[in-house]
Amino acid sequence: MLERHDVWELSKTDPWHPVIEWYARAISELKKRNAADPGSWAYLAAIHGTDLPRSRWPRGATWSECQHSSWFFLPWHRIYLHYFERTLRQTIVVLGGPDDWALPYWDYSDGSRADVRKLPPAFTQQRLPSGDSNPLFVSERLRRMNQGGELDLDAVDIADALAETDFTGPEGARIAGFGGPVTGWSHGGGTVGSLENTPHGDVHVGVGGIRPPGLMSRFETAGLDPIFWLRHANIDRLWEVWLQQGGLRKNPAVTPWLGMKFRIGSGALTLTLTVGDVIDSSKPPLSYQYSRVSLPAPSRRVPASRTEGPEVAQEESLMPEDRFPEMVGASEERVALTSGTTEVGVKIDRPTGPALEGLGESESVQPRKVYLKVENVKGRELSAPSYRVYVNLPPGADPAADPAAYEDRRAGKVSMFGVVEASDGNEEHSGSGLTFSFDITGLAQRLQAAGDWDPEHLRVTFTPTGDEIAPEGLEGDVTAGRVSLFYA
Numbered sequence: 001m002l003e004r005h006d007v008w009e010l011s012k013t014d015p016w017h018p019v020i021e022w023y024a025r026a027i028s029e030l031k032k033r034n035a036a037d038p039g040s041w042a043y044l045a046a047i048h049g050t051d052l053p054r055s056r057w058p059r060g061a062t063w064s065e066c067q068h069s070s071w072f073f074l075p076w077h078r079i080y081l082h083y084f085e086r087t088l089r090q091t092i093v094v095l096g097g098p099d100d101w102a103l104p105y106w107d108y109s110d111g112s113r114a115d116v117r118k119l120p121p122a123f124t125q126q127r128l129p130s131g132d133s134n135p136l137f138v139s140e141r142l143r144r145m146n147q148g149g150e151l152d153l154d155a156v157d158i159a160d161a162l163a164e165t166d167f168t169g170p171e172g173a174r175i176a177g178f179g180g181p182v183t184g185w186s187h188g189g190g191t192v193g194s195l196e197n198t199p200h201g202d203v204h205v206g207v208g209g210i211r212p213p214g215l216m217s218r219f220e221t222a223g224l225d226p227i228f229w230l231r232h233a234n235i236d237r238l239w240e241v242w243l244q245q246g247g248l249r250k251n252p253a254v255t256p257w258l259g260m261k262f263r264i265g266s267g268a269l270t271l272t273l274t275v276g277d278v279i280d281s282s283k284p285p286l287s288y289q290y291s292r293v294s295l296p297a298p299s300r301r302v303p304a305s306r307t308e309g310p311e312v313a314q315e316e317s318l319m320p321e322d323r324f325p326e327m328v329g330a331s332e333e334r335v336a337l338t339s340g341t342t343e344v345g346v347k348i349d350r351p352t353g354p355a356l357e358g359l360g361e362s363e364s365v366q367p368r369k370v371y372l373k374v375e376n377v378k379g380r381e382l383s384a385p386s387y388r389v390y391v392n393l394p395p396g397a398d399p400a401a402d403p404a405a406y407e408d409r410r411a412g413k414v415s416m417f418g419v420v421e422a423s424d425g426n427e428e429h430s431g432s433g434l435t436f437s438f439d440i441t442g443l444a445q446r447l448q449a450a451g452d453w454d455p456e457h458l459r460v461t462f463t464p465t466g467d468e469i470a471p472e473g474l475e476g477d478v479t480a481g482r483v484s485l486f487y488a
């Protein structure tokens, strides 16, 4: 069994621990290979995404295939990482290194350890101990990160993702859950799963920056930053952490998911696996485990009310198909996501369809599930790496100045990673942008109990995160098509 280790723990013993040093040596080797070679650095990154037009791809290349905004996000990246790790290990063995080398992971969310939100030291030094240039260093990152700065706490917050009880939402409802919505093959665009949103999207932009976008900030270049692979090992690990919590948290058990087949690479290196082949990473062909899958200490204080879901609502989530979510309200105009705070009002109507079933004549509607959606987020220039989304803030509240004070009114966050790609209508993307869904059942019940829920009107507030990533005066053109409320 291969073991994937925590890169910060390795770095504490030695910034150039052999696992890290072999990683660097193998990358130097991969970079010498031709881009048409399915074992080259350029080819490996292009599998995820590439700026090269199709006419210039090598024959049979499986490029620009990363699965995003989809319930295939986690399994596809797992297969991709396995292909990458296997290629590196083979190279390391040829170079005389260990045959049990495994990809380390970057766990940036553990609040009990200092430093973990920084890039590990081997990734920020321009030179190797030998004096040669360091292949783990790239200059196309947010400068602060290369200078030893830290990711924002917002970017690494895993509480929302781990609190999700459903892997996915009802088919066709554009509701994501932990792992992403039910889709076919999906190279971005659509509804983003909660792990894919935060910390995944935030850490991409948090390392890469937004103006100019660094390698990590775009699908087409992310795999060219060596840290990409370690942070994806962590996303893969968080999938295990989520499952470990047990209870209702389970992988889908249906054939359209388990039977989906992905082919990666070409020639002798081709790897073809189904989702069902990789859901247990400890079994062949994967055969790896993580050195730690326990729940980490929260990176900041999370009010208990945010994590304690209402039990009744959780039971219902066992049969999400039972009631198809019905839209009960939506904002009337596009909502600009700027570098400042934005508030939008949503008029709520009484449900007329499925959500009303079994409610009788009673005046107050008690939906079993309440979802908030931020739909079709599009734009070419970002104003912030992500936004916190609040519901019914008290009058005069300033969540930008004191986010902690309003945590119990936060529906979630929307990360801007992938917005630009998803706004581009071409052969790979639909051009309809990204959609975010939040299960706010617990929040709606708390607001109701506090007398702060108006059954006819909802107020939704967006505040940007990461002032250091988005310098003042930086104004992009991102908008959300609408903000909507659903009952099920």
Ligand code: C2O
Pocket: 048, 066, 067, 068, 077, 200, 204, 222, 232
């Ligand atoms: Cu396919 Cu982190 O991206």
